[in-house]
Amino acid sequence: xxxxxxxxxxxxxxxxxxxxxxxxxxxxxxxxxxxxxxxxxxxxxxxxxxxxxxxxxxxxxxxxxxxxxxxxxxxxxxxxxxxxxxxxxxxxxxxxxxxxxxxxxxxxxxxxxxxxx
Amino acid sequence: xxxxxxxxxxxxxxxxxxxxxxxxxxxxxxxxxxxxxxxxxxxxxxxxxxxxxxxxxxxxxxxxxxxxxxxxxxxxxxxxxxxxxxxxxxxxxxxxxxxxxxxxxxxxxxxxxxxxxxxxxxxxxxxxxxxxxxxxxxxxxxxxxxxxxxxxxxxxxxxxxxxxxxxxxxxxxxxxxxxxxxxxxxxxxxxxxxxxxxxxxxxxxxxxxxxxxxxxxxxxxxxxxxxxxxxxxxxxxxxxxxxxxxxxxxxxxxxxxxxxxxxxxxxxxxxxxxxxxxxxxxxxxxxxxxxxxxxxxxxxxxxxxxxxxxxxxxxxxxxxxxxxxxxxxxxxxxxxxxxxxxxxxxxxxxxxxxxxxxxxxxxxxxxxxxxxxxxxxxxxxxxxxxxxxxxxxxxxxxxxxxxxxxxxxxxxxxxxxxxxxxxxxxxxxxxxxxxxxxxxxxxxxxxxxxxxxxxxxxxxxxxxxxxxxxxxxxxxxxxxxxxxxxxxxxxxxxxxxxxxxxxxxxxxxxxxxxxxxxxxxxxxxxxxxxxxxxxxxxxxxxxxxxxxxxxxxxxxxxxxxxxxxxxxxxxxxxxxxxxxxxxxxxxxxxxxxxxxxxxxxxxxxx
Numbered sequence: 001x002x003x004x005x006x007x008x009x010x011x012x013x014x015x016x017x018x019x020x021x022x023x024x025x026x027x028x029x030x031x032x033x034x035x036x037x038x039x040x041x042x043x044x045x046x047x048x049x050x051x052x053x054x055x056x057x058x059x060x061x062x063x064x065x066x067x068x069x070x071x072x073x074x075x076x077x078x079x080x081x082x083x084x085x086x087x088x089x090x091x092x093x094x095x096x097x098x099x100x101x102x103x104x105x106x107x108x109x110x111x112x113x114x115x116x117x
Numbered sequence: 118x119x120x121x122x123x124x125x126x127x128x129x130x131x132x133x134x135x136x137x138x139x140x141x142x143x144x145x146x147x148x149x150x151x152x153x154x155x156x157x158x159x160x161x162x163x164x165x166x167x168x169x170x171x172x173x174x175x176x177x178x179x180x181x182x183x184x185x186x187x188x189x190x191x192x193x194x195x196x197x198x199x200x201x202x203x204x205x206x207x208x209x210x211x212x213x214x215x216x217x218x219x220x221x222x223x224x225x226x227x228x229x230x231x232x233x234x235x236x237x238x239x240x241x242x243x244x245x246x247x248x249x250x251x252x253x254x255x256x257x258x259x260x261x262x263x264x265x266x267x268x269x270x271x272x273x274x275x276x277x278x279x280x281x282x283x284x285x286x287x288x289x290x291x292x293x294x295x296x297x298x299x300x301x302x303x304x305x306x307x308x309x310x311x312x313x314x315x316x317x318x319x320x321x322x323x324x325x326x327x328x329x330x331x332x333x334x335x336x337x338x339x340x341x342x343x344x345x346x347x348x349x350x351x352x353x354x355x356x357x358x359x360x361x362x363x364x365x366x367x368x369x370x371x372x373x374x375x376x377x378x379x380x381x382x383x384x385x386x387x388x389x390x391x392x393x394x395x396x397x398x399x400x401x402x403x404x405x406x407x408x409x410x411x412x413x414x415x416x417x418x419x420x421x422x423x424x425x426x427x428x429x430x431x432x433x434x435x436x437x438x439x440x441x442x443x444x445x446x447x448x449x450x451x452x453x454x455x456x457x458x459x460x461x462x463x464x465x466x467x468x469x470x471x472x473x474x475x476x477x478x479x480x481x482x483x484x485x486x487x488x489x490x491x492x493x494x495x496x497x498x499x500x501x502x503x504x505x506x507x508x509x510x511x512x513x514x515x516x517x518x519x520x521x522x523x524x525x526x527x528x529x530x531x532x533x534x535x536x537x538x539x540x541x542x543x544x545x546x547x548x549x550x551x552x553x554x555x556x557x558x559x560x561x562x563x564x565x566x567x568x569x570x571x572x573x574x575x576x577x578x579x580x581x582x583x584x585x586x587x588x589x590x591x592x593x594x595x596x597x598x599x600x601x602x603x604x605x606x607x608x609x610x611x612x613x614x615x616x617x618x619x620x621x622x623x624x625x626x627x628x629x630x631x632x633x634x635x636x637x638x639x640x641x642x643x644x645x646x647x648x649x650x651x652x653x654x655x656x657x658x659x660x661x662x663x664x665x666x667x668x669x670x671x672x673x674x675x676x677x678x679x680x681x682x683x684x685x686x687x688x689x690x691x692x693x694x695x696x697x698x699x700x701x702x703x704x705x706x707x708x709x710x711x712x713x714x715x716x717x718x719x720x721x722x723x
Contacts, residue, residue, distance in 0.1 A: 072682030079631035
């Protein structure tokens with residue numbers, strides 16, 4: 001449990017810091033690096049970084065969307081199409097980021113095992 | 118030029134000259150022209166070119182299709198009343214250009230102020246200055262004059278090298294110009310354009326034609342150039358009628374009806390453009406490029422362009438109708454002038470003595486369907502209804518009750534739209550066999566034919582063995598209309614005019630749904646003063662009262678921002694549809710703080 005919390009926090013912090021310099025794949029670097037140094041067990045390997053980035057991207061998207069009363073978010077939710085629902089758009093946004101981070105974390109975990117051996 | 122008649126022998130065989138004049142009259146029997154009938158033209162002292170006796174040339178190449186035409190719904194209204202006809206004693210001017218309804222908006226509203234001038238109004242990206250607006254002294258606005266400034270000449274080449282063409286009994290040299298068209302990721306295309314003294318050979322065997330020794334050259338005022346932007350810049354800094362006149366003098370094309378009002382109390386309207394002085398009938402048919410008498414002889418001197426200043430009737434107006442009546446000495450080809458909006462507007466201004474801002478707003482938003490009102494009573498009186506079933510009778514009774522206002526909650530305008538669309542197609546089915554031969558007769562004349570020549574042979578539907586008359590066409594198309602509307606209702610619900618018309622303001626990228634607005638509740642159709650059709654309509658409405666400084670009202674179907682993420686992208690659409698206006702903030706002081714939402718200061722990099 002403790003490991004899970006540490007990994008969650010580390011993924012989140014790295015992702016936030018790297019988001020200032022790198023394009024969208026900063027979340028993959030964050031997921032990879034955090035599991036490389038803070039190993040996780042079983043499904044947690046995927047889901048902890050997944051949840052961290054899901055939270056990060058949803059909050060960040062909410063903050064961006066809120067700046068113009070979600071006008072653009074609603075329009076993008078028509079374009080995709082998500083029935084014009086901006087909360088759904090935030091969820092999809094977070095989910096995509098989370099999957100990217102989770103997949104990268106799986107790779108990080110494998111690398112950690114390689115190094116340990 | 119617009120009646121593209123390539124195949125004259127066939128045309129004359131089919132119709133004959135009398136029939137042709139009946140279908141395509143130079144003047145409709147009603148005419149309420151831009152420049153009123155009372156105008157005295159005696160100041161025009163000029164010899165008119167004579168119509169040559171030569172034959173109209175027959176066509177020498179067969180075209181696969183003709184060039185695309187502009188949207189027939191492009192039109193506009195403008196008008197101004199004098200101080201005597203104004204509630205306040207100050208002239209009032211209005212303008213509403215009709216264009217396709219797009220997002221980002223075609224127009225944006227701007228105030229342009231320097232220490233020397235100050236102007237306000239609507240303008241277009243790329244234009245210099247205000248196009249439809251006002252300053253502290255004058256106001257101006259435009260409608261399209263739809264004048265014929267383009268003619269086609271049949272060209273005969275000496276041989277297939279096309280180095281020489283026949284003119285005035287001799288072979289004259291063509292000039293070639295090679296256009297370089299760069300293609301991304303491809304080979305650059307070099308296209309040789311052949312020029313005669315008439316203009317570029319447009320149709321030839323390389324483009325929609327088939328004969329390597331012949332072609333059709335286009336002569337167009339638009340090719341002659343001119344500084345048309347200067348006119349608008351001078352309007353922006355104009356102070357009085359003389360400045361307005363001086364500004365529009367150099368304007369060439371496309372010809373416009375320029376309306377004017379000033380704080381000094383003048384109102385005026387000039388139909389301005391560079392107009393070839395044609396002989397009677399010149400350009401109605403294909404011209405003979407080898408006959409010097411078919412050349413454009415000269416141009417109408419600018420001072421003789423049709424115009425009016427402070428007319429006795431106390432108002433000026435234009436709505437793309439015929440510019441003049443028969444008494445104007447120069448030949449004016451009937452280019453399909455609008456025949457409905459202008460009469461609604463002029464009748465309104467003849468109806469009473471004084472007009473205020475609310476009258477102007479009401480008129481710009483007027484949905485009276487004059488076209489329907491001129492045909493439907495005749496249809497009701499002459500259509501045989503004995504074969505109609507109950508459902509069809511219900512629909513007929515609905516439209517019979519109509520007051521001819523195309524309002525959003527009415528069913529009748531939808532019935533009319535569906536019915537008229539079918540009727541106007543079926544009556545000219547003869548043209549469908551060869552759509553290139555010529556344009557179908559104009560709407561006004563179509564209705565005249567239905568009412569006054571109901572037994573005419575053109576009423577017949579070619580594909581049926583029976584001989585139809587107008588009465589039969591009414592019934593056939595009515596039954597089709599009823600069927601369509603019943604099906605529509607089953608699929609979409611009530612066919613009230615708003616739902617059936619389904620006006621939309623579409624994003625430039627194929628009306629991308631996310632960035633467009635659909636089902637905008639606005640009445641009217643393309644022949645009402647409020648010319649709002651499915652994706653076309655008043656793209657800017659302006660009213661200006663010429664107090665000092667002038668007071669303006671405006672609205673347009675869009676917003677000031679082109680960014681779909683901004684609330685200012687489409688925030689005017691609902692007010693526009695409802696017929697509301699925004700008071701225009703015409704700041705007189707550069708340090709004004711009142712009603713300012715944001716400021717941005719640009720400082721040059723020294």
